[in-house]
Amino acid sequence: MALTRREFLYALPAGASLVACATTTRDAARATTYRESVTGNTASKEGTVLVCMPDTSQTRQVWTGLSDDLGKHYRLVALHADARESGAAIAEGMRRHRPSGIVLMNNPTVAAYRALQKSSPQTVFPPAVIVMTSFLDGHSQHLLAATGISYEVPLITVVTNLRKLIVGPIERVGVVLRPALSGFVQRQAALARREQITVFEEQVDPRPNASDLKRALRKLKQHVDALWILNDDRMLTPQLIMEGWIPGLNERPWSPAIVGAASLVSPGQSFGTFAVLPDHTALGSQAANLLFDIADNGWVLPQDSVIQPPLSTTTTVDLVQAKERFELRADALQKVDRVLE
Amino acid sequence: MSTEAQKLLVFLHVAVKQRAFQGELQSALPGIDVTAVGRIGDFDRSLQDHPDAVLTLPLVLAARGIGATLHGRRQGAQDEVYALVGADSMPDPAKIQSVGALDLLGRDGTDSFVNRVLGARPKVERVTKVEDLLPLLQMQRVDAILLAARFVTELKKASRLSLFQRDLATKVELPAAATLSAGGPQILGALSRLPAQLSAAMGVDEWR
Numbered sequence: 161m162a163l164t165r166r167e168f169l170y171a172l173p174a175g176a177s178l179v180a181c182a183t184t185t186r187d188a189a190r191a192t193t194y195r196e197s198v199t200g201n202t203a204s205k206e207g208t209v210l211v212c213m214p215d216t217s218q219t220r221q222v223w224t225g226l227s228d229d230l231g232k233h234y235r236l237v238a239l240h241a242d243a244r245e246s247g248a249a250i251a252e253g254m255r256r257h258r259p260s261g262i263v264l265m266n267n268p269t270v271a272a273y274r275a276l277q278k279s280s281p282q283t284v285f286p287p288a289v290i291v292m293t294s295f296l297d298g299h300s301q302h303l304l305a306a307t308g309i310s311y312e313v314p315l316i317t318v319v320t321n322l323r324k325l326i327v328g329p330i331e332r333v334g335v336v337l338r339p340a341l342s343g344f345v346q347r348q349a350a351l352a353r354r355e356q357i358t359v360f361e362e363q364v365d366p367r368p369n370a371s372d373l374k375r376a377l378r379k380l381k382q383h384v385d386a387l388w389i390l391n392d393d394r395m396l397t398p399q400l401i402m403e404g405w406i407p408g409l410n411e412r413p414w415s416p417a418i419v420g421a422a423s424l425v426s427p428g429q430s431f432g433t434f435a436v437l438p439d440h441t442a443l444g445s446q447a448a449n450l451l452f453d454i455a456d457n458g459w460v461l462p463q464d465s466v467i468q469p470p471l472s473t474t475t476t477v478d479l480v481q482a483k484e485r486f487e488l489r490a491d492a493l494q495k496v497d498r499v500l501e
Numbered sequence: 502m503s504t505e506a507q508k509l510l511v512f513l514h515v516a517v518k519q520r521a522f523q524g525e526l527q528s529a530l531p532g533i534d535v536t537a538v539g540r541i542g543d544f545d546r547s548l549q550d551h552p553d554a555v556l557t558l559p560l561v562l563a564a565r566g567i568g569a570t571l572h573g574r575r576q577g578a579q580d581e582v583y584a585l586v587g588a589d590s591m592p593d594p595a596k597i598q599s600v601g602a603l604d605l606l607g608r609d610g611t612d613s614f615v616n617r618v619l620g621a622r623p624k625v626e627r628v629t630k631v632e633d634l635l636p637l638l639q640m641q642r643v644d645a646i647l648l649a650a651r652f653v654t655e656l657k658k659a660s661r662l663s664l665f666q667r668d669l670a671t672k673v674e675l676p677a678a679a680t681l682s683a684g685g686p687q688i689l690g691a692l693s694r695l696p697a698q699l700s701a702a703m704g705v706d707e708w709r
Contacts, residue, residue: 228542229608316639320659354639356661441540442629445604449627452608469640472633494517495632 193245194252200227200236207260207459208235209451210253212269215240218440219265222291225444226263230451234260241265246272254286260459261451262288270303277304287461289450291443294391295344296467307454307465309446311438314469315348315388318418318436319357321475322386324495325434326416327487334360334380334415335388336373338395345390360384368395373404381415389432391420406431414485427480427500435476442472476500507684509692510552511537512544512561513676514603514631515702516655522702529699530691540629541607553684556692559674560614564606569677571689573705580672581704583618584650588638591665592645599624601637601646615647618671635660649673651704676703 180199200209209230213219227236239253246269253259262285264270270293277285290296290308315333323330333352337345342363349359360383362376373395380387387409389396396405409417410430419425419432426432446468453462476498482488493499509530515522523537536552538544544557548565555562559569572579585592585600602615604627615625626643628634634646635656648656653666678689693708700706 224542228540232607314636314640317636320635320639324659351640354662439630442633445540445627445629468642469636471628471636471640471642472630491517494521497518497520 193240193242194249195240196253196256197238198235199238200231200234202235204233204235206233207455208237208257209261209263210237210239210250210257210259211263211265212239212241212246212250212253212273213263213265214242214269218292221440222265222444222447225441225446226448226451227444229445229448234455241269241272247276251276259286261286261454263447263451264288264290264293264306264308266292267294274303287454287459289447289454291447292440305461307450307461307467309443309450309468309470311470312344312391313420313436313438313473314351315359316352316355316357317469317473318388319352319386320355321436321473321495322416322418322434325475325477325482325489325492327489328385330385330416331356332358332360332384333386333388334362334384335390336362336364336376336380336395337390338366338368338392339363340366341390341392359388364395366394368400368404370400370403370407373400374408377405377408378411381411381413384415387415387417389417389419389424396421396424401431416482416486422476422498425476425478425500427478430478430481433478433481433486436473437476438470439472439474443470446471474498506532506534507554507688508534508536508550508552509688510544510547510550510555511535512539512541512555512557513537513703514539516631516652517702525699525702529695530688533688533691541604551682553682554678554680554688554692556676556678558605559677561605562677562679564610567679567681569679570685571678571692571708573675573677573700573703574707574709575675575705577707578672578675580674582650583647583669583671583673584653585619585645585647585667585669586638586653586656587645587665587667588641588662589665592667594619594621594667594669597621597623597644599626599643601626601628601634601643603627603631603634603648604629618647618669618673620671631655632659638662638664649704675705678708 180197182197185194237257241249264273270290285304288306292311294311296308296310319330362380364372364376416433419435422435424432425435474497477496479499479501519537519539526535536547562569600623602625605611605614611627612625616622631652637643657664678692680686
């Protein structure tokens with residue numbers, strides 16, 4: 161990679177008590193930019209962890225959780241992974257640092273790494289931990305030596321949180337879904353049964369329209385205590401939200417609607433009653449624990465390694481909707497991270 | 502000339518959100534700038550802001566070389582019972598392979614703490630919030646969880662799992678406060694007069 165300019169910056173990034181060294185390298189020939197920041201225990205002989213991450217507020221929170229835990233033991237390299245240049249950047253990061261372990265944040269980064277693995281069949285890749293990737297269960301099967309934490313908050317966790325907020329038995333949960341997600345919902349339902357939660361499914365067409373959606377909602381709302389709205393892009397198009405979800409949810413009988421994206425909870429919109437999302441800093445800590453397990457195993461992925469669900473969540477409530485339609489527990493607001501009114 | 506408010510840094514795990522806990526402390530301590538954190542990493546970073554006093558567990562103070570001045574007590578005792586809680590059967594500290602615990606001191610420090618309290622060395626899964634212990638049992642990630650016994654009632658309210666509680670012989674010191682600057686004693690004076698309900702949220706009924 162030809163160098164045209166190199167800059168050194170000294171900063172104190174979140175999660176590190178040591179001075180970090182940041183490097184930006186531009187390859188004029190390929191019009192790509194390589195950006196990294198080295199921090200943690202830079203003198204460590206225990207290993208280097210390469211963290212491949214786009215720059216967003218959520219990834220920075222994950223980085224805080226990771227680096228707080230790992231920084232004392234390992235040298236950490238935060239590698240900026242822009243969707244277009246991720247593959248080249250990861251390859252360069254691996255060449256420079258020979259990491260003992262890798263963390264991959266988000267779908268495009270994982271896709272780039274997968275392509276890199278496919279293009280280099282003779283290369284021995286270090287174990288990887290994947291976070292912030294949708295429906296990870298399927299993805300990890302296509303990567304060598306990878307494990308991770310799924311990004312979808314388990315239904316059992318979602319309902320446990322809702323029960324702390326709203327009076328009344330929350331035992332029957334309805335979900336409208338495309339057939340492609342039936343397997344995912346069935347696995348969630350099996351786990352949720354441990355907390356006496358029963359899931360009722362209404363499947364719609366793989367390419368549903370607003371009428372299908374409203375019909376499914378009307379049917380479910382007759383006999384469920386809450387609705388769980390999946391983070392399925394094809395079910396959450398602007399048109400389906402405006403013409404299907406919002407009218408359907410705002411008809412009586414009302415059911416609390418649990419969503420998985422903060423943007424879907426808004427007093428002005430009256431869509432989600434309650435959002436439950438992964439706590440990104442805690443996600444970083446959970447990923448750090450996975451890396452410790454891998455390191456304890458000689459930097460080899462343990463044989464019993466499985467994709468973990470996220471343990472820790474943050475919750476947001478549309479207080480206007482919740483107060484208007486449901487009965488809140490006396491201490492409900494002390495159990496919620498964000499209250500919107 | 503304006504006087505800067507004195508600063509209190511709090512690192513305690515409580516049954517409510519840190520946001521709510523900080524708000525209640527702030528209301529009860531007018532004139533004092535309160536920061537409540539739930540992660541040891543955030544505590545260490547906030548110490549660099551030079552608070553006038555800190556409130557946390559004595560074992561955290563000791564790990565940072567800080568001596569406690571004001572001790573929390575409950576029913577006259579300076580320490581409290583911890584419990585091992587399992588789902589579906591009574592957990593045995595000598596037999597469990599894995600335990601969930603609140604992260605008090607990072608990986609090594611928390612492992613040592615757990616080993617001391619249990620008298621055994623299972624694998625420790627650390628979480629940063631009290632409410633994150635239940636998912637470890639729900640998803641069968643651990644054989645049991647370790648927590649202050651006063652949190653178990655809340656745990657049982659939040660879950661329909663069949664939970665079994667074993668109280669442990671080794672007790673853990675209740676929260677304590679330390680002064681870090683000349684402004685500290687005034688903060689500790691205010692802490693000793695906290696409303697009973699707020700102190701109870703920390704497991705304390707008296708400060709001395």
